[in-house]
Amino acid sequence: MMGKIVADALPAFLGGRLCLDFVNTVDPREPAGHDFLPAYANLLTWAAAARVLDQRRMRRATAARRATPDEAAKAHAEAIELRETLYRVLRAAVARRPPSRQDSETLAAGAAHLQTRRRIRSTGVHWRWDWAEDDPLRLPCLIILADALDLLTGEEVNRVGVCAGQACGWLFADATKNHSRRWCSMAGCGNRAKTRRHYQRQRHSR
């Protein structure tokens, strides 16, 4: 995990995209290691750091978590299910194979629900999504899901890669011109691989 934690035990934001950073809240990803989101409160802290919610929505979600802890626990379980579904679906996309039937059904149901929770609104020149405000506990996941659906239905899905580091498996959007990104971070996994190669060369030359 070295080099992948930032302040307050938050995972580093290296995916280059909201939904990928959300998937990268387990380290390593495969086999699943440390979970940065063990409870709803952690999800909220992460969502604030990821700028998923503005301050007003953050306050509303925090108040709802305190007032209805059981609902928060349910919302947390749903968030983890979404995260794991997105991980499997994205891994399938990276491997150029179709997702499992269950995962595509889960995602389709989530997408159908999402459409009932938002309205498109003109702000003059631009447009934006307005979210239903009556379920603040589940808003973070709706916003993450919306980002994931944009990714999956667009060209950028072809740019998603898996870190080549040993014991990592984090996903990233490759923004390099020649599709050459291999690591979640050059300073972390990239550097460790370099050190390992160096060490192996030394051993073989003895």
Ligand SMILES: [Zn+2]
């Ligand atoms: Zn990595």
